[in-house]
Amino acid sequence: MxxxxxxxxxxxxxxxxxxxxxxxxxxxxxxxxxxxxxxxxxxxxxxxxxxxxxxxxxxxxxxxxxxxxxxxxxxxxxxxxxxxxxxxxxxxxxxxxxxxxxxxxxxxxxxxxxxxxxxxxxxxxxxxxxxxxxxxxxxxxLGPEPFDDQFSVAYLRQRLARSRRPIKNALLDQALVAGLGNIYADEALFLSGLRPLTPSDRIGPQRLERLHSAILKVLTTSIESGGTTFSDYRDIYGINGNYGGVAWVYDRDGQPCRVCETPIRRLKLAGRSAHYCPQCQR
Missing domain, CATH: 3.20.190.10 (MutM-like, N-terminal)
Known part of the structure; x- marks a missing residue:
């Protein structure tokens, strides 16, 4: 999607x-x-x-x-x-x-x-x-837009503090943050060093700041690349997005991590795929 x-x-x-x-x-x-x-x-x-x-x-x-x-x-x-x-x-x-x-x-x-x-x-x-x-x-x-002031570290802390659901599932909740989906949740979790299964209420202040920063970073990078095309997505001229070629973990099951060369793993969470590096994400 x-x-x-x-x-x-x-x-x-x-x-x-x-x-x-x-x-x-x-x-x-x-x-x-x-x-x-x-x-x-x-x-x-x-x-x-x-x-x-x-x-x-x-x-x-x-x-x-x-x-x-x-x-x-x-x-x-x-x-x-x-x-x-x-x-x-x-x-x-x-x-x-x-x-x-x-x-x-x-x-x-x-x-x-x-x-x-x-x-x-x-x-x-x-x-x-x-x-x-x-x-x-x-x-x-819909929750706040990622680039709006309302989507702050304090907002994330308040929304996640009493939630035991895996952080990957939380990030896919459009009531938490609007527009974030499977691809960029995986990418943000990699950049912040968090595993998809990490309980939302177990993320400390420093890692929460890294996660917030990573969300904005991967979204900005992908917008600059025209988005991601793995199957059907095209822009208005029918041109593919280019982010997929530099993705850190998404859709790279079994391929070497771009940082440590450990094979990327894939698991199922609530019917959705989650990709992560078992070495870089703890």
Missing amino acids: PELPEVETVRRGLARVTPGHRLEGGQVLLDRAIAHPAQVATFLSGITGSTLSDWHRRGKYLLGQLTRPDGGAGGYLGVHLRMTGQLLWLDPETPVQAHCRVRLWLSDNRELRYVDQRTFGRLWWVPPDTAPDTIMTGLRL
Whole structure:
């Protein structure tokens, strides 16, 4: 599933190319790709005629800000890519892919195409004067963004102090920190020297500071690399992310640690994979 760096890379790409483009219509090839409104025709009529003015990200959600022809608010175009979703910026004449689910036609002969092999992703139209989290209810469950001031060492200490769950599981909880997922939780734990199974309430102050710093470091590095592509993720131009080639532990089961050459191990935690170095992480 695309995580914060991948979604942020897509957001930045969209924010560069779409502002000022008017939505002139579209085609929904898979009805269940539209989460709201219930009727596909209402979704298309709601966004048609609006201009995309900016893009925002909250956790793994994207929000395209819409402006009506009279300059008033047009609501939002919401997107969650889930496991295999892609938003591609294309010429409308580009052949339609097998897994294309939604086509949005924009001014100046451009197209924003939503492609999703596993079909778990969703799009929303949030009408004007409606809070996005009343429609996209998953937004209500999100904790602070990693780069916000609220996500501090003190915040982590307070949230983890009474939790016995493994720290890897805690980091995947979107109510603790928004946008962090399997890849970057593994990477942050490696950089902070913590094993995935370490009970959250057993992490001392110094190691907690290292963990906080490591989370910000791996996310920053991956954003600078355009995210990670192990299977389906692409940016808006269809280009792979480059972080995977320098990952410390994620998806490197059995390969030598980049620091000590000990083989990386993989274990299952709550149905998810966790990768770690048994020498560097204690």
